[in-house]
Amino acid sequence: MRTPWPLDLASRVDRAAERRELVDLETCDAIVVRDGRVLAADGRVVELAPEAQPPAALRIYLGRDGDRDLAALVPVDPGFGADDDGIGGDRMRGLRDLLAGFWDRGADGEREHELATTAVAIANWHATxxxxxxxxxxxxxxxxxxxxxxxxxxxxxxxxTDPAIIVAITDPEDRLLLAHAAHWSPRRFSHLAGYVEPGETFEQAVHREVHEESGLALAALEYLGSQPWPFPASVMVAFRAMTDRPEDLRLDMDEISEARFVARDEIAALILAGEVVLAPKGSVARRMLEDWYGGALPEPRRDGPVDV
Ligand SMILES: [Zn+2]
Structure with a gap:
């Protein structure tokens, strides 16, 4: 039995585009973002009232939250929030580190996820x-x-925003393809993925990437959902698919240096033995893994190898 795909979320924040040219951004509460990092305390995004905000290099309107307007603020000081001087406990934290915690906190976490990914994505765009x-x-x-x-x-x-497809591929025995990209750290495995090229549909991009990287032809393709992925400017568009001919697996070796189909009991053993490191909680790749697995994956032993 598959777990329900969980990404069909309505927006938790009203982007209120009609207010973008009206609101005085200096009067808004703001979350602080810089270089892909967000000001947070105990894993939660911090919102600063105007009087508590550092000097801003840039302000961006995020939307209407209840009866107040919210902004993102890029501080002038590149070292802002690097330590806890002045604003006890608050630190600039990488968005990837915060992702896992967002999904454990229901609607509050979904709201913070939306604000933080939006702020990081648009601040990345301004910076580049x-x-x-x-x-x-x-x-x-x-x-x-x-x-x-x-x-x-x-x-x-x-x-x-640059769309990228990611696809969970199973064989006729419902084993899942796990692939290792040549440039990844050792033992890290995930699904096949790649950028959508101009003129392609998402579905065509899936078929092309999978064929280029693995030689496999897909017999069925099903859209699962999407997740903003501002590292630095993507949205991940997730599919699952089947192949009738897993024996056609041929790696291109430039991008994918290792790949194999694994059964559910096998993947659990590989994780516990520290032989594979999978996508972290909070990523769309992890949701796809757990969708196929049918629930939460086991956690690796704490003394096991870690992704570096
Ligand atoms: Zn010009």
């Missing part, structure tokens, strides 16, 4: 798009931080 792609002139943030406008030609540039 300082100039006009057409004329090279500097761009300036406008519309509550959701547009950058070219000072020379007046063109508006919008945040971009």
């Amino acid at each position: 798009h300082p100039r006009c792609a057409l004329c090279g002139e500097e761009t300036v943030p406008t519309l509550g931080g959701w547009v950058r406008r070219c000072e020379r030609d007046g063109r508006d540039h919008y945040p971009r």
Whole structure:
């Protein structure tokens, strides 16, 4: 019996796009974001009132939360929140480290997940798009931080998100394909994945990536859900699929250096023995694993190897 796919979540925050050009961002409570990190305390995202906020290099309108407006703030000081001086206990934490905890806290965690991934994604975009792609002139943030406008030609540039597909593949015995990418740390295994190319549907990207990386043809393809993945600018689009001919597995060896089909009892033993390290809790890859497995995967022994 498969567990229900759990990503069909309604938005927990009203993005209120119509308010982006109206709200004075300096009066908003704000979450602090910089370099893919978010200000957090005990795993929870911290919201600072205006009087508690550090000097800002950039502010971005996040939306309406109940009866107040929320913003993201990029501090001027690159070292802000590196230690607990001044704002006891609060630290800048990598978004990946925070993901697992979000999903354990129900609606509150889903709300924080939405705010944090949005803030990190759009702050990443600002950090990497300082100039006009057409004329090279500097761009300036406008519309509550959701547009950058070219000072020379007046063109508006919008945040971009790069879709990537990820697919859980099973064989006729319902064993799951686990693959190791050549550039990953030893023992790390996951599903096949790759970026969608211009002109492709998501489904075509799945068939192409799987064929390129594994030689496999897919007999069935089913959409599962998606998850924003701002590392630095993606959304992961998740599928599951079957192959009738697992014996056709041929690795390209440039991208995927190892892959095999594993049964459920086998995967549990591999985890407990520390022979495979799987995607962390909070990632879409982990949800796909547990969807196939039929529940929570065992945790590796604490003295076992760790992903480095
Ligand atoms: Zn320009």
